[in-house]
Amino acid sequence: TLNRWIIGRVLECQKAIDKALENYRFNDAANTIYQFVWGTFCDWYLEFTKPLINGDDEAVKAEVQVTTGWVLEQILRLLNPFMPFITEELYASIAKRAEDDLLLGSAWPVYDATLKDEGADKQISWLMSVISEIRSVRADMNVPAKAQIDLMVKDADEDSKARLVRFEPMIKAMARVNGVTYTDEAPKGSIQTVVEPVTLVLPIADI
Template sequence: AVTEAIAGCSFDEAANLLYRFIWNTFCDWYVELSKPVLNGADADAQAETRATASWVLDVILKLLHPVMPFLTEELWDQTADLGAARAEPLLMAARWPDLSALAPDAAAAAEVGLVIAAIAEGRSVRSELNVPLGARPPLLVVEADPAQAAVLAAYAPVIGQMLRVSEVRVEASAPTGAIPYVVQGATLALPVAEFIDLAAEKARLSKEIAGLAATAEQTRRKLDNPDFVARAPEEVVEENRERLAEVEAARERLQSALARLA
């Protein structure tokens, strides 16, 4: 995708693609998911993870070089002894990556996708309900097929570290005070009632939802006004459309949180 964007002179799109992959995928997930492996006792898994991270970092530097040439050249030199011996001492003379031979591993993608979804959605639950960072409830697997349950159990150390839960365990049903959420057809739950004031959280969420509803209605009336749409600059109209979409999305998230509390 980066290659196509650069070839089409869409340099902003190339930079955005790189940012999303480096920050949201490599740093936000791969590095964090690697920590329990690197801190573990399996030497073969550690070596494989280090080698993979080193190779991906080399590809990142190559793809990022047209956008940040001086910084990437310096990093290329400074990291030369961290991975396998390089045949390209200068990054500016390196061949552009060709990843066409890589075959996606659907099973691995499904495994990690389930783990990421469980962590990401669990974080949303904690954030929306103001669960304290220091609170470590268990993550309950209420409904899941055997394969999903096995994956969640295998990744329990990672989930515990990234979602701040004490353990991952299977339960026949969610107890009172547990907030359920669904990822890829599996129902998980976080027992958080002991860590928050349920009445206060319901009141807070209701108030925020009402405020967002008022903001959305005000913006919607403006966009429904033909005079405003006709006379305002296009960027102002588009800004209001984006604001309305953001407010509506935020309201839906809080409504879901309120429904969970109920």
């Protein structure tokens, strides 16, 4: 799911750059790739992959590594018109290539529309909302950055529980929670916030 999501985001980025360039909006094109590199790839995807890379599933690790390498190469291709020299240098250094294998003069990337996975995009967008909501509550309530907190979940249907099980390592790492438990009632002094269809319960009164 995670890898299908980032591949789909590469497709979206390329289409947005194409549209901006067709309309001679070069600043918009540059801003699109900038936001993708920093906002999507670095801030989210690479952070999502850390628990997977540090895990025990070798097949998952291999898939993440291959996907990360592919996305990085696409970033260099999409950045090349804006930063030709540094992208050419990086392109040559990240893999063994023939001397005449250059970004300069190579075809502009065009991706198959089927690479866009709406289901994966929906699931990862939901995960991002969960993490962002927890981070927002922590910041609003002045919870120390390094403090681990509990996460309780109300109103979780079976689909939501399956997602939370699948994404728990990422939530624990990126929102600094001890784990996910389920409850019917919020403890006294807890903060509640809704990420449809669940309610996140954060018992932080004693922190």
